[in-house]
Amino acid sequence: MPLVLDTDIGSDCDDALALALAIRHPDVDLRAVTTVSGDTTVRAHLAARLLAIAGATDVEVAAGVRVDADAPNWSGREGEGVEAGHEAPLSDRSAVDLLGAIDSGVTIATVGMQSNIAAAVTRDASIIERTGLLAVMGGSFGPIVSLDGTEHPPDRDWNLVCDPEGALDALNAGFETIYVPIDVTFRCPLRRRHVDALRGGDDLCRALAVLVDIWFERTLASAGTSDVVAFLHDPLTVACVVDRSFVTIERLPVRCQLIEGVPRTIVDAKGRDADVVRSVDADAFADWWLSVVMGTFS
Ligand SMILES: [Ca+2]
Incomplete structure (x- = not known):
């Protein structure tokens, strides 16, 4: 499956986990990585470095549209945790x-x-x-509920909220689309045992473990949980390109619309038919992700 990964790698660690899946899955032909949000050049170097660690320096990496450095998806700490080293030049x-x-x-x-x-x-x-297909991490088609039962408002749909106009233009353009929405990915954790297993893997796996550790300390550690270390929003999106055995999907008419300033995915007669992931076997998926990235997948 030929794939371009368009990513804001470097904020949440799950972009790196998705990149690793794209690199390692035998049925994914990763053609290029494009970066978006904030300092896209910093993000592109992070992607290029991880690709080099994985020995995938033939994958083109191109920096993309920048937004102001104080935009909500830019922490200023992107690239932290990945040591400088050999990487292929960024694309012209x-x-x-x-x-x-x-x-x-x-x-x-x-x-x-x-x-x-x-x-x-x-x-x-x-x-x-x-x-061929636009696989979108974003949208919501049900309540956004954390594993602890906390319900979140619609503006938790970060990828749409950070650039509302971009969301409207891209998602209403007419691409054949699968939505991997945040109400599903919020149910899809990476657990402590997974990151501990990564520490016993190769250079790429160990690099991912460092990124997960940094993300956990910065975000989830204060919540008092030690078992859930990250959420697999972006990896599930890449997975749905090649393997949908962990998810249930409905074909629904979807459009994107601003409601009280927040871009929302709406299902009604004016929408365009799209595949929408409605549920996930989260434990099976996380174990599968780990097996692919660690090379034990068969
Ligand atoms: Ca992301």
Whole structure:
């Protein structure tokens, strides 16, 4: 499956976990990585470094649309935890140029805000027909409820909220789309035993463990839990490109609309048919992710 991963790698650690899945799954032909949000060059170097650690320096990495450094998806600490070292040069092309030249039938997994996709559509709408599938981490089609039962407001849908105009432009453009929404991925944890297993893996696995540890200390540790160390929002999105055995899917008419300033995914007669992930066998998926990344998948 030819794939371009469009990512805000470097904020939440799950982008790196998704990149590792794309690198390691035998049925994914990772053609390129494009970065979005904040300092996209820093994010691109992080992706390039992880690709080099994995020995995948033939994957093109292109920096994308930047937003102001104080935008809500930019912590200023992106790249922390990955030591400098050998990496392939970044592409001479911008992410928008790269996406605009995408070959027919290639899948784009967009696991950050939709700014690059929207810019590419604005420049040349033929990307819509050429793209085989747009796999979107985002949207919500039910209550967003944490594992502890806490319900979150719709603006927790970070990838849409960070660039509302980009979300509207990209998600209403007419791509064949699968939504991997946040109400499902919030139910999809990476657990302590998974990150501990990564520590016994190869260089890439150990690098991922460091990134998870940093993310956990920064975000989840204060919640008093030690078992849930991250959430597999972006890895589930990449997984759904090649293996949907962990999820249930409904075909629903979806459109994106601002409601009280928040971009929301709406299901009604004016929407365009899309695949929507409605549930996940989270434990089976996390174990599968680990087996793919650690090379024990068969
Ligand atoms: Ca992301």
